[in-house]
Amino acid sequence: MLQPLRILFRPKWMVSRSSASYVSRMRHLNKIKEEDEACRAALQSGNIFLYHKLAPLLRRTDSGIYQLPALQTKDVEEILEKLGEDKEMVKESILINCTEQNEAQFSFDVGAIEQAAVEELCRGTFVDLRKAFFLLRGSEAPLVARGQALLRWHQTNGFCSSTGQPTQRNQSGSQRLCHSSGITYYPKMSPVVIVLVSDGKRCLLGRQSTFPRGMYSALAGFCDIGETMEEALCREIAEEVGLEVESIQYSGSQHWPFPQSSFMVACHATVNPDKTHVSVDKVELEDARWFSLEEVQEALTIKAPPRNNKGEPTVFWVPPNYAIANRLIQEWANQQHLKS
Ligand SMILES: NC(=O)C1=CN([C@@H]2O[C@H](COP(=O)(O)OP(=O)(O)OC[C@H]3O[C@@H](n4cnc5c(N)ncnc54)[C@H](O)[C@@H]3O)[C@@H](O)[C@H]2O)C=CC1
Ligand SMILES: [Mg+2]
Incomplete structure:
Protein backbone atom coordinates (compact mmCIF):
# COMPACT_ATOMS: atom_id res chain seq x y z
CA MET A 1 0.00 0.00 0.00
CA LEU A 2 2.88 2.36 0.77
CA GLN A 3 4.21 3.67 -2.51
CA PRO A 4 7.98 3.95 -3.03
CA LEU A 5 9.63 6.78 -1.19
CA ARG A 6 9.77 9.91 -3.27
CA ILE A 7 13.32 10.66 -4.38
CA LEU A 8 14.40 13.49 -2.15
CA PHE A 9 16.15 16.52 -3.50
CA ARG A 10 19.25 17.63 -1.62
CA PRO A 11 17.86 20.02 0.99
CA LYS A 12 19.29 23.55 0.94
CA TRP A 13 20.71 23.23 4.43
CA MET A 14 22.89 20.34 3.30
CA VAL A 15 24.62 22.37 0.62
CA SER A 16 27.66 23.89 2.28
CA ARG A 17 28.56 27.40 1.30
CA SER A 18 31.66 27.56 3.47
CA SER A 19 34.88 25.67 4.10
CA ALA A 20 33.26 23.28 6.61
CA SER A 21 31.71 20.45 4.61
CA TYR A 22 28.43 18.96 5.75
CA VAL A 23 30.21 15.81 6.95
CA SER A 24 32.85 17.65 8.99
CA ARG A 25 30.17 19.91 10.46
CA MET A 26 28.03 16.97 11.58
CA ARG A 27 31.07 15.22 13.08
CA HIS A 28 32.03 18.39 14.94
CA LEU A 29 28.46 18.75 16.21
CA ASN A 30 28.40 15.15 17.37
CA LYS A 31 31.70 15.62 19.23
CA ILE A 32 30.48 18.63 21.18
CA LYS A 33 27.19 16.86 21.85
CA GLU A 34 28.93 13.84 23.35
CA GLU A 35 32.11 15.27 24.96
CA ASP A 36 31.66 17.66 27.90
CA GLU A 37 35.09 19.30 27.55
CA ALA A 38 34.64 19.93 23.83
CA CYS A 39 31.21 21.38 24.53
CA ARG A 40 32.51 23.76 27.21
CA ALA A 41 35.18 24.98 24.75
CA ALA A 42 32.55 25.40 22.01
CA LEU A 43 30.38 27.45 24.37
CA GLN A 44 33.19 29.98 24.83
CA SER A 45 33.14 30.87 21.13
CA GLY A 46 29.53 29.97 20.42
CA ASN A 47 26.26 31.83 19.88
CA ILE A 48 23.45 31.92 22.42
CA PHE A 49 19.74 32.47 21.78
CA LEU A 50 17.96 33.78 24.85
CA TYR A 51 14.51 32.72 26.04
CA HIS A 52 12.41 33.95 28.93
CA LYS A 53 10.09 31.27 30.29
CA LEU A 54 10.44 29.58 26.88
CA ALA A 55 9.60 32.73 24.86
CA PRO A 56 12.50 33.50 22.47
CA LEU A 57 14.16 36.92 22.30
CA LEU A 58 13.54 38.66 18.96
CA ARG A 59 14.95 41.93 17.71
CA ARG A 60 13.21 44.20 15.22
CA THR A 61 15.51 45.81 12.65
CA ASP A 62 15.07 49.40 11.42
CA SER A 63 13.39 48.01 8.30
CA GLY A 64 10.78 46.24 10.47
CA ILE A 65 12.14 42.70 10.02
CA TYR A 66 12.26 40.41 13.08
CA GLN A 67 15.48 38.54 13.73
CA LEU A 68 16.75 36.05 16.22
CA PRO A 69 19.74 37.78 17.85
CA ALA A 70 22.69 35.46 18.32
CA LEU A 71 24.58 36.70 21.40
CA GLN A 72 28.18 35.87 22.18
CA THR A 73 28.80 33.97 25.42
CA LYS A 74 30.80 36.88 26.87
CA ASP A 75 27.87 39.24 26.13
CA VAL A 76 25.48 36.98 28.03
CA GLU A 77 27.95 36.77 30.93
CA GLU A 78 28.12 40.57 30.96
CA ILE A 79 24.32 40.86 30.99
CA LEU A 80 24.11 38.41 33.90
CA GLU A 81 26.71 40.36 35.87
CA LYS A 82 24.99 43.70 35.17
CA LEU A 83 21.78 42.24 36.57
CA GLY A 84 23.52 40.97 39.69
CA GLU A 85 23.42 37.31 38.64
CA ASP A 86 26.19 34.71 38.63
CA LYS A 87 27.80 34.68 35.16
CA GLU A 88 28.53 30.95 35.58
CA MET A 89 24.80 30.42 34.91
CA VAL A 90 25.62 30.64 31.21
CA LYS A 91 27.05 27.10 31.47
CA GLU A 92 23.43 25.89 31.69
CA SER A 93 23.04 26.71 27.98
CA ILE A 94 21.80 23.82 25.86
CA LEU A 95 23.43 22.91 22.56
CA ILE A 96 21.03 23.24 19.62
CA ASN A 97 23.11 23.10 16.46
CA CYS A 98 26.13 24.63 14.76
CA THR A 99 26.48 27.14 11.95
CA GLU A 100 28.12 26.52 8.58
CA GLN A 101 31.25 28.05 10.10
CA ASN A 102 31.20 25.37 12.83
CA GLU A 103 30.15 27.83 15.56
CA ALA A 104 28.05 26.08 18.16
CA GLN A 105 24.54 27.46 18.80
CA PHE A 106 22.96 27.27 22.24
CA SER A 107 19.67 28.16 23.92
CA PHE A 108 19.54 29.65 27.42
CA ASP A 109 16.45 30.48 29.46
CA VAL A 110 16.70 33.57 31.69
CA GLY A 111 13.22 33.00 33.12
CA ALA A 112 14.44 33.55 36.70
CA ILE A 113 15.50 37.14 35.87
CA GLU A 114 13.21 40.14 35.39
CA GLN A 115 12.08 40.09 31.76
CA ALA A 116 12.06 43.85 31.10
CA ALA A 117 15.61 44.28 32.42
CA VAL A 118 16.99 41.65 30.03
CA GLU A 119 14.96 43.04 27.12
CA GLU A 120 16.39 46.49 27.69
CA LEU A 121 19.99 45.29 27.82
CA CYS A 122 19.51 43.08 24.75
CA ARG A 123 17.48 45.61 22.73
CA GLY A 124 14.86 42.97 22.02
CA THR A 125 11.54 41.48 23.14
CA PHE A 126 10.66 38.02 24.38
CA VAL A 127 7.87 36.79 22.10
CA ASP A 128 5.57 33.79 22.51
CA LEU A 129 6.77 31.02 20.17
CA ARG A 130 3.52 30.88 18.15
CA LYS A 131 3.91 34.56 17.31
CA ALA A 132 7.67 34.23 16.79
CA PHE A 133 6.98 31.50 14.21
CA PHE A 134 4.95 34.02 12.20
CA LEU A 135 7.55 36.78 12.52
CA LEU A 136 10.75 34.88 11.73
CA ARG A 137 11.94 33.90 8.30
CA GLY A 138 13.56 30.85 6.72
CA SER A 139 15.67 28.63 8.90
CA GLU A 140 15.29 30.77 12.05
CA ALA A 141 11.81 29.40 12.88
CA PRO A 142 12.84 25.71 13.08
CA LEU A 143 15.99 26.72 14.98
CA VAL A 144 14.08 28.66 17.60
CA ALA A 145 11.56 25.82 17.93
CA ARG A 146 14.34 23.32 18.46
CA GLY A 147 15.92 25.52 21.13
CA GLN A 148 12.63 25.85 22.94
CA ALA A 149 11.88 22.12 22.71
CA LEU A 150 15.20 21.26 24.35
CA LEU A 151 14.77 23.85 27.11
CA ARG A 152 11.25 22.61 27.80
CA TRP A 153 12.43 19.02 27.97
CA HIS A 154 15.13 19.89 30.53
CA GLN A 155 12.71 21.97 32.58
CA THR A 156 10.28 19.04 32.85
CA ASN A 157 12.70 16.12 33.24
CA GLY A 158 14.63 17.12 36.34
CA PHE A 159 13.71 13.90 38.19
CA CYS A 160 13.98 10.19 37.48
CA SER A 161 10.54 8.65 37.01
CA SER A 162 11.79 5.42 38.56
CA THR A 163 13.59 6.64 41.72
CA GLY A 164 12.32 10.21 42.06
CA GLN A 165 15.96 11.33 42.41
CA PRO A 166 17.25 14.42 40.56
CA THR A 167 18.70 13.72 37.09
CA GLN A 168 21.94 15.34 35.89
CA ARG A 169 22.47 16.64 32.38
CA ASN A 170 25.61 16.28 30.33
CA GLN A 171 27.25 19.57 29.24
CA SER A 172 25.52 19.77 25.85
CA GLY A 173 22.12 18.86 27.27
CA SER A 174 21.65 15.95 24.86
CA GLN A 175 20.78 13.62 27.76
CA ARG A 176 20.05 13.41 31.50
CA LEU A 177 21.25 10.66 33.78
CA CYS A 178 19.88 9.34 37.07
CA HIS A 179 22.97 8.17 39.00
CA SER A 180 20.79 6.20 41.36
CA SER A 181 18.97 4.02 38.81
CA GLY A 182 21.50 4.34 35.96
CA ILE A 183 18.70 5.36 33.59
CA THR A 184 19.70 7.78 30.80
CA TYR A 185 16.90 10.00 29.51
CA TYR A 186 16.95 11.52 26.01
CA PRO A 187 14.84 14.41 24.67
CA LYS A 188 11.48 13.02 23.57
CA MET A 189 9.25 13.65 20.55
N1 LIG B 1 2.42 21.13 11.53
C1 LIG B 1 1.22 21.00 11.02
O1 LIG B 1 1.01 21.31 9.84
C2 LIG B 1 0.09 20.46 11.85
C3 LIG B 1 0.35 19.94 13.11
N2 LIG B 1 -0.67 19.35 13.83
C4 LIG B 1 -0.29 18.79 15.14
O2 LIG B 1 -0.52 17.41 15.14
C5 LIG B 1 -0.72 16.96 16.45
C6 LIG B 1 -1.70 15.81 16.49
O3 LIG B 1 -2.95 16.15 15.95
P1 LIG B 1 -4.32 15.80 16.71
O4 LIG B 1 -5.37 15.78 15.67
O5 LIG B 1 -4.49 16.72 17.86
O6 LIG B 1 -4.02 14.33 17.28
P2 LIG B 1 -5.06 13.09 17.60
O7 LIG B 1 -6.04 12.99 16.47
O8 LIG B 1 -4.24 11.91 17.91
O9 LIG B 1 -5.90 13.58 18.84
C7 LIG B 1 -5.33 14.11 20.02
C8 LIG B 1 -5.59 13.15 21.19
O10 LIG B 1 -4.70 12.05 21.10
C9 LIG B 1 -4.33 11.59 22.40
N3 LIG B 1 -2.88 11.41 22.41
C10 LIG B 1 -2.26 10.22 22.16
N4 LIG B 1 -0.93 10.34 22.23
C11 LIG B 1 -0.66 11.63 22.54
C12 LIG B 1 0.55 12.37 22.75
N5 LIG B 1 1.74 11.80 22.64
N6 LIG B 1 0.43 13.70 23.01
C13 LIG B 1 -0.77 14.28 23.10
N7 LIG B 1 -1.95 13.62 22.92
C14 LIG B 1 -1.91 12.31 22.63
C15 LIG B 1 -4.89 12.62 23.37
O11 LIG B 1 -6.02 12.04 23.96
C16 LIG B 1 -5.30 13.80 22.53
O12 LIG B 1 -6.43 14.45 23.00
C17 LIG B 1 -1.14 18.18 17.26
O13 LIG B 1 -0.16 18.41 18.23
C18 LIG B 1 -1.16 19.33 16.27
O14 LIG B 1 -0.59 20.50 16.82
C19 LIG B 1 -1.93 19.24 13.35
C20 LIG B 1 -2.24 19.77 12.11
C21 LIG B 1 -1.28 20.49 11.29
MG1 LIG C 1 -6.58 14.30 14.90
Whole structure:
Protein backbone atom coordinates (compact mmCIF):
# COMPACT_ATOMS: atom_id res chain seq x y z
CA MET A 1 0.00 0.00 0.00
CA LEU A 2 2.88 2.36 0.77
CA GLN A 3 4.21 3.67 -2.51
CA PRO A 4 7.98 3.95 -3.03
CA LEU A 5 9.63 6.78 -1.19
CA ARG A 6 9.77 9.91 -3.27
CA ILE A 7 13.32 10.66 -4.38
CA LEU A 8 14.40 13.49 -2.15
CA PHE A 9 16.15 16.52 -3.50
CA ARG A 10 19.25 17.63 -1.62
CA PRO A 11 17.86 20.02 0.99
CA LYS A 12 19.29 23.55 0.94
CA TRP A 13 20.71 23.23 4.43
CA MET A 14 22.89 20.34 3.30
CA VAL A 15 24.62 22.37 0.62
CA SER A 16 27.66 23.89 2.28
CA ARG A 17 28.56 27.40 1.30
CA SER A 18 31.66 27.56 3.47
CA SER A 19 34.88 25.67 4.10
CA ALA A 20 33.26 23.28 6.61
CA SER A 21 31.71 20.45 4.61
CA TYR A 22 28.43 18.96 5.75
CA VAL A 23 30.21 15.81 6.95
CA SER A 24 32.85 17.65 8.99
CA ARG A 25 30.17 19.91 10.46
CA MET A 26 28.03 16.97 11.58
CA ARG A 27 31.07 15.22 13.08
CA HIS A 28 32.03 18.39 14.94
CA LEU A 29 28.46 18.75 16.21
CA ASN A 30 28.40 15.15 17.37
CA LYS A 31 31.70 15.62 19.23
CA ILE A 32 30.48 18.63 21.18
CA LYS A 33 27.19 16.86 21.85
CA GLU A 34 28.93 13.84 23.35
CA GLU A 35 32.11 15.27 24.96
CA ASP A 36 31.66 17.66 27.90
CA GLU A 37 35.09 19.30 27.55
CA ALA A 38 34.64 19.93 23.83
CA CYS A 39 31.21 21.38 24.53
CA ARG A 40 32.51 23.76 27.21
CA ALA A 41 35.18 24.98 24.75
CA ALA A 42 32.55 25.40 22.01
CA LEU A 43 30.38 27.45 24.37
CA GLN A 44 33.19 29.98 24.83
CA SER A 45 33.14 30.87 21.13
CA GLY A 46 29.53 29.97 20.42
CA ASN A 47 26.26 31.83 19.88
CA ILE A 48 23.45 31.92 22.42
CA PHE A 49 19.74 32.47 21.78
CA LEU A 50 17.96 33.78 24.85
CA TYR A 51 14.51 32.72 26.04
CA HIS A 52 12.41 33.95 28.93
CA LYS A 53 10.09 31.27 30.29
CA LEU A 54 10.44 29.58 26.88
CA ALA A 55 9.60 32.73 24.86
CA PRO A 56 12.50 33.50 22.47
CA LEU A 57 14.16 36.92 22.30
CA LEU A 58 13.54 38.66 18.96
CA ARG A 59 14.95 41.93 17.71
CA ARG A 60 13.21 44.20 15.22
CA THR A 61 15.51 45.81 12.65
CA ASP A 62 15.07 49.40 11.42
CA SER A 63 13.39 48.01 8.30
CA GLY A 64 10.78 46.24 10.47
CA ILE A 65 12.14 42.70 10.02
CA TYR A 66 12.26 40.41 13.08
CA GLN A 67 15.48 38.54 13.73
CA LEU A 68 16.75 36.05 16.22
CA PRO A 69 19.74 37.78 17.85
CA ALA A 70 22.69 35.46 18.32
CA LEU A 71 24.58 36.70 21.40
CA GLN A 72 28.18 35.87 22.18
CA THR A 73 28.80 33.97 25.42
CA LYS A 74 30.80 36.88 26.87
CA ASP A 75 27.87 39.24 26.13
CA VAL A 76 25.48 36.98 28.03
CA GLU A 77 27.95 36.77 30.93
CA GLU A 78 28.12 40.57 30.96
CA ILE A 79 24.32 40.86 30.99
CA LEU A 80 24.11 38.41 33.90
CA GLU A 81 26.71 40.36 35.87
CA LYS A 82 24.99 43.70 35.17
CA LEU A 83 21.78 42.24 36.57
CA GLY A 84 23.52 40.97 39.69
CA GLU A 85 23.42 37.31 38.64
CA ASP A 86 26.19 34.71 38.63
CA LYS A 87 27.80 34.68 35.16
CA GLU A 88 28.53 30.95 35.58
CA MET A 89 24.80 30.42 34.91
CA VAL A 90 25.62 30.64 31.21
CA LYS A 91 27.05 27.10 31.47
CA GLU A 92 23.43 25.89 31.69
CA SER A 93 23.04 26.71 27.98
CA ILE A 94 21.80 23.82 25.86
CA LEU A 95 23.43 22.91 22.56
CA ILE A 96 21.03 23.24 19.62
CA ASN A 97 23.11 23.10 16.46
CA CYS A 98 26.13 24.63 14.76
CA THR A 99 26.48 27.14 11.95
CA GLU A 100 28.12 26.52 8.58
CA GLN A 101 31.25 28.05 10.10
CA ASN A 102 31.20 25.37 12.83
CA GLU A 103 30.15 27.83 15.56
CA ALA A 104 28.05 26.08 18.16
CA GLN A 105 24.54 27.46 18.80
CA PHE A 106 22.96 27.27 22.24
CA SER A 107 19.67 28.16 23.92
CA PHE A 108 19.54 29.65 27.42
CA ASP A 109 16.45 30.48 29.46
CA VAL A 110 16.70 33.57 31.69
CA GLY A 111 13.22 33.00 33.12
CA ALA A 112 14.44 33.55 36.70
CA ILE A 113 15.50 37.14 35.87
CA GLU A 114 13.21 40.14 35.39
CA GLN A 115 12.08 40.09 31.76
CA ALA A 116 12.06 43.85 31.10
CA ALA A 117 15.61 44.28 32.42
CA VAL A 118 16.99 41.65 30.03
CA GLU A 119 14.96 43.04 27.12
CA GLU A 120 16.39 46.49 27.69
CA LEU A 121 19.99 45.29 27.82
CA CYS A 122 19.51 43.08 24.75
CA ARG A 123 17.48 45.61 22.73
CA GLY A 124 14.86 42.97 22.02
CA THR A 125 11.54 41.48 23.14
CA PHE A 126 10.66 38.02 24.38
CA VAL A 127 7.87 36.79 22.10
CA ASP A 128 5.57 33.79 22.51
CA LEU A 129 6.77 31.02 20.17
CA ARG A 130 3.52 30.88 18.15
CA LYS A 131 3.91 34.56 17.31
CA ALA A 132 7.67 34.23 16.79
CA PHE A 133 6.98 31.50 14.21
CA PHE A 134 4.95 34.02 12.20
CA LEU A 135 7.55 36.78 12.52
CA LEU A 136 10.75 34.88 11.73
CA ARG A 137 11.94 33.90 8.30
CA GLY A 138 13.56 30.85 6.72
CA SER A 139 15.67 28.63 8.90
CA GLU A 140 15.29 30.77 12.05
CA ALA A 141 11.81 29.40 12.88
CA PRO A 142 12.84 25.71 13.08
CA LEU A 143 15.99 26.72 14.98
CA VAL A 144 14.08 28.66 17.60
CA ALA A 145 11.56 25.82 17.93
CA ARG A 146 14.34 23.32 18.46
CA GLY A 147 15.92 25.52 21.13
CA GLN A 148 12.63 25.85 22.94
CA ALA A 149 11.88 22.12 22.71
CA LEU A 150 15.20 21.26 24.35
CA LEU A 151 14.77 23.85 27.11
CA ARG A 152 11.25 22.61 27.80
CA TRP A 153 12.43 19.02 27.97
CA HIS A 154 15.13 19.89 30.53
CA GLN A 155 12.71 21.97 32.58
CA THR A 156 10.28 19.04 32.85
CA ASN A 157 12.70 16.12 33.24
CA GLY A 158 14.63 17.12 36.34
CA PHE A 159 13.71 13.90 38.19
CA CYS A 160 13.98 10.19 37.48
CA SER A 161 10.54 8.65 37.01
CA SER A 162 11.79 5.42 38.56
CA THR A 163 13.59 6.64 41.72
CA GLY A 164 12.32 10.21 42.06
CA GLN A 165 15.96 11.33 42.41
CA PRO A 166 17.25 14.42 40.56
CA THR A 167 18.70 13.72 37.09
CA GLN A 168 21.94 15.34 35.89
CA ARG A 169 22.47 16.64 32.38
CA ASN A 170 25.61 16.28 30.33
CA GLN A 171 27.25 19.57 29.24
CA SER A 172 25.52 19.77 25.85
CA GLY A 173 22.12 18.86 27.27
CA SER A 174 21.65 15.95 24.86
CA GLN A 175 20.78 13.62 27.76
CA ARG A 176 20.05 13.41 31.50
CA LEU A 177 21.25 10.66 33.78
CA CYS A 178 19.88 9.34 37.07
CA HIS A 179 22.97 8.17 39.00
CA SER A 180 20.79 6.20 41.36
CA SER A 181 18.97 4.02 38.81
CA GLY A 182 21.50 4.34 35.96
CA ILE A 183 18.70 5.36 33.59
CA THR A 184 19.70 7.78 30.80
CA TYR A 185 16.90 10.00 29.51
CA TYR A 186 16.95 11.52 26.01
CA PRO A 187 14.84 14.41 24.67
CA LYS A 188 11.48 13.02 23.57
CA MET A 189 9.25 13.65 20.55
CA SER A 190 5.83 12.18 19.84
CA PRO A 191 5.42 10.74 16.34
CA VAL A 192 2.38 12.12 14.52
CA VAL A 193 1.06 11.28 11.05
CA ILE A 194 -0.46 14.10 9.06
CA VAL A 195 -2.27 13.17 5.89
CA LEU A 196 -3.97 14.87 3.00
CA VAL A 197 -6.67 12.53 1.72
CA SER A 198 -7.81 12.85 -1.89
CA ASP A 199 -10.51 11.10 -3.92
CA GLY A 200 -8.72 12.00 -7.14
CA LYS A 201 -10.59 15.27 -7.66
CA ARG A 202 -11.13 16.78 -4.21
CA CYS A 203 -9.16 16.83 -0.98
CA LEU A 204 -10.41 16.28 2.53
CA LEU A 205 -9.70 18.89 5.21
CA GLY A 206 -10.90 19.04 8.78
CA ARG A 207 -10.99 21.42 11.70
CA GLN A 208 -10.89 21.05 15.46
CA SER A 209 -13.08 23.35 17.54
CA THR A 210 -9.90 24.94 18.94
CA PHE A 211 -8.64 26.05 15.50
CA PRO A 212 -9.04 29.72 14.57
CA ARG A 213 -12.36 30.27 12.81
CA GLY A 214 -12.45 29.26 9.12
CA MET A 215 -9.14 27.36 9.23
CA TYR A 216 -9.15 23.80 7.89
CA SER A 217 -6.10 21.56 7.84
CA ALA A 218 -4.91 18.09 6.82
CA LEU A 219 -5.94 15.38 9.29
CA ALA A 220 -3.41 14.42 11.93
CA GLY A 221 -3.04 11.98 14.78
CA PHE A 222 -0.52 10.61 17.27
CA CYS A 223 0.94 7.17 16.54
CA ASP A 224 0.16 4.50 19.11
CA ILE A 225 2.99 2.44 20.56
CA GLY A 226 3.78 -0.55 18.34
CA GLU A 227 2.11 0.88 15.24
CA THR A 228 3.79 1.51 11.91
CA MET A 229 3.28 4.93 10.39
CA GLU A 230 1.01 3.39 7.73
CA GLU A 231 -1.13 1.69 10.38
CA ALA A 232 -1.43 4.92 12.35
CA LEU A 233 -2.41 6.81 9.22
CA CYS A 234 -5.13 4.34 8.21
CA ARG A 235 -6.47 4.12 11.78
CA GLU A 236 -6.65 7.90 12.22
CA ILE A 237 -8.53 8.34 8.93
CA ALA A 238 -10.94 5.53 9.84
CA GLU A 239 -11.49 6.95 13.35
CA GLU A 240 -11.81 10.62 12.49
CA VAL A 241 -13.74 10.55 9.19
CA GLY A 242 -14.83 6.92 8.65
CA LEU A 243 -12.91 6.39 5.41
CA GLU A 244 -10.66 3.54 4.20
CA VAL A 245 -7.34 4.56 2.69
CA GLU A 246 -6.26 2.80 -0.51
CA SER A 247 -2.77 4.16 -1.12
CA ILE A 248 -0.19 6.29 0.65
CA GLN A 249 2.66 8.46 -0.61
CA TYR A 250 5.28 9.92 1.70
CA SER A 251 5.85 13.67 1.37
CA GLY A 252 8.13 14.95 4.15
CA SER A 253 8.52 15.53 7.86
CA GLN A 254 8.73 18.36 10.35
CA HIS A 255 9.44 18.97 14.00
CA TRP A 256 6.34 20.69 15.41
CA PRO A 257 6.71 22.43 18.77
CA PHE A 258 2.99 22.94 19.61
CA PRO A 259 1.80 22.08 22.22
CA GLN A 260 4.94 19.94 22.79
CA SER A 261 7.50 18.31 20.52
CA SER A 262 5.89 16.23 17.79
CA PHE A 263 7.65 14.55 14.90
CA MET A 264 5.21 15.11 12.06
CA VAL A 265 5.35 12.60 9.19
CA ALA A 266 3.40 13.98 6.25
CA CYS A 267 1.77 11.83 3.57
CA HIS A 268 -0.74 11.98 0.77
CA ALA A 269 -3.40 9.29 0.70
CA THR A 270 -6.16 8.31 -1.69
CA VAL A 271 -9.55 6.74 -1.12
CA ASN A 272 -11.82 5.00 -3.59
CA PRO A 273 -13.77 7.76 -5.43
CA ASP A 274 -16.93 5.65 -4.98
CA LYS A 275 -16.49 5.49 -1.20
CA THR A 276 -16.18 9.11 -0.11
CA HIS A 277 -18.97 9.43 2.45
CA VAL A 278 -17.51 11.27 5.44
CA SER A 279 -18.72 10.51 8.97
CA VAL A 280 -17.00 12.88 11.33
CA ASP A 281 -15.97 11.84 14.85
CA LYS A 282 -17.37 14.90 16.63
CA VAL A 283 -15.20 14.32 19.70
CA GLU A 284 -12.04 14.84 17.63
CA LEU A 285 -13.22 17.19 14.90
CA GLU A 286 -15.77 19.96 14.62
CA ASP A 287 -16.03 19.43 10.86
CA ALA A 288 -14.37 17.66 7.93
CA ARG A 289 -15.36 17.97 4.31
CA TRP A 290 -14.23 17.70 0.71
CA PHE A 291 -12.83 20.79 -0.98
CA SER A 292 -12.46 21.42 -4.72
CA LEU A 293 -9.22 22.53 -6.38
CA GLU A 294 -10.68 26.02 -6.91
CA GLU A 295 -11.55 26.40 -3.22
CA VAL A 296 -8.12 25.19 -2.17
CA GLN A 297 -6.29 27.41 -4.63
CA GLU A 298 -8.19 30.42 -3.35
CA ALA A 299 -7.37 29.53 0.28
CA LEU A 300 -3.68 29.12 -0.55
CA THR A 301 -3.51 32.72 -1.75
CA ILE A 302 -4.72 34.08 1.62
CA LYS A 303 -1.78 35.30 3.69
CA ALA A 304 -3.87 36.94 6.44
CA PRO A 305 -7.60 36.09 6.36
CA PRO A 306 -10.04 39.04 6.51
CA ARG A 307 -11.58 39.40 9.98
CA ASN A 308 -14.93 40.55 11.37
CA ASN A 309 -15.31 43.18 14.09
CA LYS A 310 -14.64 40.51 16.74
CA GLY A 311 -11.28 39.82 15.07
CA GLU A 312 -12.44 36.42 13.75
CA PRO A 313 -11.50 35.26 10.23
CA THR A 314 -14.48 35.33 7.87
CA VAL A 315 -13.33 33.00 5.07
CA PHE A 316 -12.00 29.48 4.53
CA TRP A 317 -8.21 29.45 4.93
CA VAL A 318 -5.43 26.91 5.47
CA PRO A 319 -2.42 26.80 7.83
CA PRO A 320 0.47 29.15 6.96
CA ASN A 321 3.47 28.00 4.95
CA TYR A 322 5.67 27.09 7.92
CA ALA A 323 3.23 24.27 8.79
CA ILE A 324 3.77 21.03 6.90
CA ALA A 325 -0.01 20.87 6.35
CA ASN A 326 0.38 23.84 4.00
CA ARG A 327 3.05 21.99 2.03
CA LEU A 328 0.76 18.95 1.62
CA ILE A 329 -2.10 21.15 0.41
CA GLN A 330 0.20 23.03 -1.95
CA GLU A 331 1.60 19.78 -3.37
CA TRP A 332 -1.90 18.40 -3.92
CA ALA A 333 -3.01 21.59 -5.70
CA ASN A 334 0.08 21.53 -7.94
CA GLN A 335 -0.51 17.88 -8.81
CA GLN A 336 -4.19 18.51 -9.65
CA HIS A 337 -3.17 21.45 -11.78
CA LEU A 338 -0.75 19.27 -13.76
CA LYS A 339 -3.50 16.66 -14.28
CA SER A 340 -5.97 19.17 -15.71
N1 LIG B 1 2.42 21.13 11.53
C1 LIG B 1 1.22 21.00 11.02
O1 LIG B 1 1.01 21.31 9.84
C2 LIG B 1 0.09 20.46 11.85
C3 LIG B 1 0.35 19.94 13.11
N2 LIG B 1 -0.67 19.35 13.83
C4 LIG B 1 -0.29 18.79 15.14
O2 LIG B 1 -0.52 17.41 15.14
C5 LIG B 1 -0.72 16.96 16.45
C6 LIG B 1 -1.70 15.81 16.49
O3 LIG B 1 -2.95 16.15 15.95
P1 LIG B 1 -4.32 15.80 16.71
O4 LIG B 1 -5.37 15.78 15.67
O5 LIG B 1 -4.49 16.72 17.86
O6 LIG B 1 -4.02 14.33 17.28
P2 LIG B 1 -5.06 13.09 17.60
O7 LIG B 1 -6.04 12.99 16.47
O8 LIG B 1 -4.24 11.91 17.91
O9 LIG B 1 -5.90 13.58 18.84
C7 LIG B 1 -5.33 14.11 20.02
C8 LIG B 1 -5.59 13.15 21.19
O10 LIG B 1 -4.70 12.05 21.10
C9 LIG B 1 -4.33 11.59 22.40
N3 LIG B 1 -2.88 11.41 22.41
C10 LIG B 1 -2.26 10.22 22.16
N4 LIG B 1 -0.93 10.34 22.23
C11 LIG B 1 -0.66 11.63 22.54
C12 LIG B 1 0.55 12.37 22.75
N5 LIG B 1 1.74 11.80 22.64
N6 LIG B 1 0.43 13.70 23.01
C13 LIG B 1 -0.77 14.28 23.10
N7 LIG B 1 -1.95 13.62 22.92
C14 LIG B 1 -1.91 12.31 22.63
C15 LIG B 1 -4.89 12.62 23.37
O11 LIG B 1 -6.02 12.04 23.96
C16 LIG B 1 -5.30 13.80 22.53
O12 LIG B 1 -6.43 14.45 23.00
C17 LIG B 1 -1.14 18.18 17.26
O13 LIG B 1 -0.16 18.41 18.23
C18 LIG B 1 -1.16 19.33 16.27
O14 LIG B 1 -0.59 20.50 16.82
C19 LIG B 1 -1.93 19.24 13.35
C20 LIG B 1 -2.24 19.77 12.11
C21 LIG B 1 -1.28 20.49 11.29
MG1 LIG C 1 -6.58 14.30 14.90
